[in-house]
Amino acid sequence: MNTKISFDNLTPGMELTPLVKRPTTRQLVMWAGASWAFDEYHYDRDFAVEYGLPDIIVQGALKAAFLAQLLTDWIGEAGVLRELNCKYQGMDFPDEEITCRGRIVNRQNVAGEIVIELEMWTENPRGKKTTRGTARVALY
Amino acid sequence: MKWEKITDSDVLELKRMVGKESEPYDIEVTKGLIRHLAEAVGDSNPLWRDGGQGSKGEEGGAVASPALLICNLTNTIIQGKMSLPGKGRRLDGWREWKYISPIRPGDVITVKSRITDVYERHGKKLGRMVFMITETILTNQRSEKVGMIRGSAVRY
Numbered sequence: 001m002n003t004k005i006s007f008d009n010l011t012p013g014m015e016l017t018p019l020v021k022r023p024t025t026r027q028l029v030m031w032a033g034a035s036w037a038f039d040e041y042h043y044d045r046d047f048a049v050e051y052g053l054p055d056i057i058v059q060g061a062l063k064a065a066f067l068a069q070l071l072t073d074w075i076g077e078a079g080v081l082r083e084l085n086c087k088y089q090g091m092d093f094p095d096e097e098i099t100c101r102g103r104i105v106n107r108q109n110v111a112g113e114i115v116i117e118l119e120m121w122t123e124n125p126r127g128k129k130t131t132r133g134t135a136r137v138a139l140y
Numbered sequence: 141m142k143w144e145k146i147t148d149s150d151v152l153e154l155k156r157m158v159g160k161e162s163e164p165y166d167i168e169v170t171k172g173l174i175r176h177l178a179e180a181v182g183d184s185n186p187l188w189r190d191g192g193q194g195s196k197g198e199e200g201g202a203v204a205s206p207a208l209l210i211c212n213l214t215n216t217i218i219q220g221k222m223s224l225p226g227k228g229r230r231l232d233g234w235r236e237w238k239y240i241s242p243i244r245p246g247d248v249i250t251v252k253s254r255i256t257d258v259y260e261r262h263g264k265k266l267g268r269m270v271f272m273i274t275e276t277i278l279t280n281q282r283s284e285k286v287g288m289i290r291g292s293a294v295r296y
Contacts, residue, residue: 021182030180034173035211036218051143051229060232061210062181068206069183077187081206085236133234 010116010139016102019070023058025094031062053091060088063098063131067120070100071135079113079139084120086133092124099123102135114139143229146270146295150226154258154270154295162222164252167213169204171245177207204243209287210235214276216253217293224272226295233271233292241286248281256290269296 023031028042037059040047048056064086071081092098099122106117115138122131167173178188188205212218224230243249253276261269276289 027180027182030176031211034176034180035207035213036215037212061212061235064210064235064237065177065181065183065205065207068210069181069185072183072185072187072206081239083236083238084206084210085234087234088232 010104010107010114012104012106014104016070016074016118019066019073019100021066021098021100022096023062023092023094023098025056028056028058028062028094031059031065035059035061037061055093058092058094058098060086060131063088063092063100063122064133066098066100067102067122067131067133067135070102070120071118071137074102075137075139079137081135082115082138083136084133085135086120086131088130089132090124090128090130092122092130097125098130105134110138142227144227146226146228146268150228150295151258151260151270153225154272157225157255157272158258160222160255162216162251162253164250165216165219165221167249167251169208169243169245169247169249171202173213174202174204174208174245177211178205181205181207183207202245206237206239208243209237209239209278209289214251214278214287214289216251216274216276219251221251222253222255222274224293224295226270228295231294231296233294235289235291238288239286240288241280241284243280243286247286249286250279252277252279253289263296266296269294 216222257273278287
């Protein structure tokens with residue numbers, strides 16, 4: 001975790017150090033329980049197949065929470081996450097790596113704060129972007 | 141078949157729901173809830189446990205991680221406070237979360253949503269799809285707006 005970020009380097013094009021996750025079915029069940037994600041296709045393989053999916057799939061919200069973690073790990077106590085949005089574009093499966101990435105697209109000074117806008121995405125092991133979105137963080 | 145293709149009457153019923161507001165409900169935010177969410181994400185940031193020094197003169201102590209707004213505790217459809225008619229399959233399309241002020245243990249967050257739009261699309265793989273757009277507002281026990289969520293629920 002990076003608690004001190006150098007504001008000088010925060011220019012468009014800069015990429016955050018990726019956060020790599022590899023959720024197990026155990027983690028999907030932990031998320032299901034903590035977050036009320038009880039749809040069976042996140043933990044019951046037979047159900048997932050009957051539903052028309054290739055396998056159990058990782059919850060979209062868990063991937064969004066991974067992207068949020070990438071941002072809060074990065075900003076530490078130097079600022080806050082103001083906004084995150086994402087589109088669930090593809091499926092991820094348990095025991096496969098999900099690489100969470102972010103890239104700065106804009107930097108502005110707004111009312112004494114530095115507001116950074118980022119492009120955010122998750123990537124599966126085949127390089128496909130399965131979640132895409134944007135975020136806004138404010139640095140004090 | 142447990143799941144049926146959406147019908148014209150499902151679509152009409154959904155379209156009639158535009159403007160409808162959900163029955164409000166409360167989330168009692170506890171240290172345990174915050175910890176369980178962070179553990180499920182695999183997020184060991186101390187801010188979600190004991191808080192940091194606190195920035196900008198804010199009081200210290202634990203705050204809820206962004207996962208609290210992202211998770212289904214704030215989803216009025218999943219929480220049964222708003223119905224999604226039809227017997228079709230369901231998925232989440234996109235979501236937008238706005239974090240307005242920190243949420244801390246002991247806070248009671250009131251969740252209320254409104255359906256802002258319903259529209260149809262045709263998907264290459266999934267065929268006929270109906271999108272229901274909702275806007276959810278979260279307020280705390282002091283009636284301060286702490287967050288906002290917009291997103292689409294899809295029936296296909």
